[in-house]
Amino acid sequence: xxxxxxxxxxxxxxxxxxxxxxxxxxxxxxxxxxxxxxxxxxxxxxxxxxxxxxxxxxxxxxxxxxxxxxxxxxxxxxxxxxxxxxxxxxxxxxxxxxxxxxxxxxxxxxxxxxxxxxxxxxxxxxxxxxxxxxxxxxxxxxxxxxxxxxxxxxxxxxxxxxxxxxxxxxxxxxxxxxxxxxxxxxxxxxxxxxxxxxxxxxxxxxxxxxxxxxxxxxxxxxxxxxxxxxxxxxxxxxxxxxxxxxxxxxxxxxxxxxxxxxxxxxxxxxxxxxxxxxxxxxxxxxxxxxxxxxxxxxxxxxxxxxxxxxxxxxxxxxxxxxxxxxxxxxxxxxxxxxxxxxxxxxxxxxxxxxxxxxxxxxxxxxxxxxxxxxxxxxxxxxxxxxxxxxxxxxxxxxxxxxxxxxxxxxxxxxxxxxxxxxxxxxxxxxxxxxxxxxxxxxxxxxxxxxxxxxxxxxx
Numbered sequence: 001x002x003x004x005x006x007x008x009x010x011x012x013x014x015x016x017x018x019x020x021x022x023x024x025x026x027x028x029x030x031x032x033x034x035x036x037x038x039x040x041x042x043x044x045x046x047x048x049x050x051x052x053x054x055x056x057x058x059x060x061x062x063x064x065x066x067x068x069x070x071x072x073x074x075x076x077x078x079x080x081x082x083x084x085x086x087x088x089x090x091x092x093x094x095x096x097x098x099x100x101x102x103x104x105x106x107x108x109x110x111x112x113x114x115x116x117x118x119x120x121x122x123x124x125x126x127x128x129x130x131x132x133x134x135x136x137x138x139x140x141x142x143x144x145x146x147x148x149x150x151x152x153x154x155x156x157x158x159x160x161x162x163x164x165x166x167x168x169x170x171x172x173x174x175x176x177x178x179x180x181x182x183x184x185x186x187x188x189x190x191x192x193x194x195x196x197x198x199x200x201x202x203x204x205x206x207x208x209x210x211x212x213x214x215x216x217x218x219x220x221x222x223x224x225x226x227x228x229x230x231x232x233x234x235x236x237x238x239x240x241x242x243x244x245x246x247x248x249x250x251x252x253x254x255x256x257x258x259x260x261x262x263x264x265x266x267x268x269x270x271x272x273x274x275x276x277x278x279x280x281x282x283x284x285x286x287x288x289x290x291x292x293x294x295x296x297x298x299x300x301x302x303x304x305x306x307x308x309x310x311x312x313x314x315x316x317x318x319x320x321x322x323x324x325x326x327x328x329x330x331x332x333x334x335x336x337x338x339x340x341x342x343x344x345x346x347x348x349x350x351x352x353x354x355x356x357x358x359x360x361x362x363x364x365x366x367x368x369x370x371x372x373x374x375x376x377x378x379x380x381x382x383x384x385x386x387x388x389x390x391x392x393x394x395x396x397x398x399x400x401x402x403x404x405x406x407x408x409x410x411x412x413x414x415x416x417x418x419x420x421x422x423x424x425x426x427x428x429x430x431x432x433x434x435x436x437x438x439x440x441x442x443x444x445x446x447x448x449x450x451x452x453x454x455x456x457x458x459x
Contacts, residue, residue, distance in 0.1 A: 020170040021298075022086045023189070024075065028300040029085050032075050032120060032147050041398035042146035044154045045114050047240075048381065048388035049106070050138045054130070055384040059140070061164070062383045063095045063128050066142075068166035069157035070149045070298065071126045076174055083186035087298075088174040096129040103133045107438065107459065111235050113141040114396040120147035140383055143396065150301045151373055151393065151415070152291045159379040169298065234402045234430075236411065237441045240392040241425040241449065243456035248423045251452050257319025259418075260372045262452070264288075264308065264322050265315030266425075267370040267414040270448045272312040274431045276366045276412050283309045287367040288326070290333065306333045307367070316451045369395070369413040381419050391419050392459070394426035406432050423456075 024032070035041060066072065074090040101109060109131050116127055126144035133139065144154055160166070177185070252262040268284040271277055277284045286308045293302035306329045310322050373393070381391050395413050397405075405411060413428040429441050442458045449455055 022171050024085045025299045040400050043143050043396040044151050045143040045396045047392040048140040049390035051389045054138045058384040062161050065161035067091045070153045071144050074125050075120045078186045079182035080186045087171045089171040092124045098131045100132045103135045118145050120145040148300050152293050155376050155380050159377040162379045162382045232402045236428050236430040237438045238394055238428040239441050241456045241458045243423040245421045245423050255319040257323050261319040261323040263372050263416050265319050268310040268312040271368045273444050285367050286370040289371050371415040373417045375418040393417050405430050
C-alpha cells in the first residue's frame, strides 16, 4: 500500500482561514524517534565566507525571515505514547556574533558551531552565527536539525529569507492544547489511523519473513573498533572542495558521464581509499537521496532513497557503467518504491531499541552517502544581499561518541552543490582504525580529484 509521504491537507485546526495539517509525516516522526533513541542529532550546516564587508543589518533581516520558513517550528510529541507528533511554531535565538579570530581558525570555528546544541523539541531547532576574521573576511554559519528540514528544504528556506519571502505555516504555539483536549484529539487520530496500521502490520510480517537473513547478517562486514572509548565525544573530519564547474562538466563529458555519475565516481574512489567497499568484489554501495519536495511541501524530509553499486576500478576512465546504474536505480525507485518505507505508518508504535536496529537493515553495511543537490538558486549565496565568495554545505552528526561511530563501521558522506560557476563538495569521513584528521582527508580528496584530472581549493 502507499504510505503517506506528503501530508494530506485534512484539517486538524484552522487559523486565519487556512486549513493546516500540523501532524508530522511518518518519515519525520521516524527521524525524531531515531534522534531520541540514538541521541545523535543529524544536522545540515551551511557556511558562507565573505571577503568583502557584510551588511549586518541585512543579515539580521535574513535571520528574522528564517523564523518564517520551515526552520521556524519545533516538534511537540503526542500526548499519547503511541500517537502522532505535531508541529508547533517556534523562534530561534538572536544572531550570534563571535569574537574575532585568525582566518586560519575558520575550520575550527565551523566545527564549534556544529557542536552548539540544537534540539527539535525543546529548541532551538536552528541557529545562525557570524565570525569576523583578522584579515577582514567574515564567516556565517547556519545549522539546523534534520528533524525540521532536509538539505533542499534548507536551501529553499535560505533563498526565500535572503529575498524577503516568508511563509505562513499556521502552526499553533507550543503547549497551547490543554492536556485533556490533546489526549482526546490524539486518541481520535490514532483510531482513524488504525486501518492503515493494520494493513502495514501485515505488510511488515511479509517483509520480515522475506528479509530475515538481512536482520541476521546486518553489520557483519563492518570494520569494528577494538578500543572502548566510552562516551568520548568526537567531531568527524569535514572539509570542502571548490572546483570550477566548467572543468567538472568537461571531465564528466570526457568520461561519458553526467555531473551525478562523476560525483558517484569520485565518491566511490574516495570510499575505496577509506576502506568502505565490499570485501568480495570491491564494489561500493552508494546511498542516494532523491528529493521529492514540491513548493508547498511542509515535510521535514521530503526524500526517497535508493542504493547504487559502483565499481571504483573503472570510474576514472569511463563513467558509462555508473551512469547506467544510477539511471536504472532511479527508474526502479519510481516504478517500485522501497518496500521498507511502506512500514512507516508503524512508526508511532516502534520501541526505541527497534528504531536503533532499523537503520542497520534499511541502509546496509558500509553505505556511502552521495547527494547531488544540483544547481541552486543564486539567492542562497546572498544572506546579506550580496554574493559570498564561498558557500559550503555539509551534513553533521551532533553528540556522536567515538564508540558509536566505531560500532557503526565509520562514515563517508559526500554532498555536492553548484552555485554560479563553482562546484562545492562537502565531505565528512571517519575510518575506524584510520588517520582521522582533516589534513589526511584533504590529502585523500586531492589525490582522488587528481585521478580525474581535477583540482580545486580545499578548505
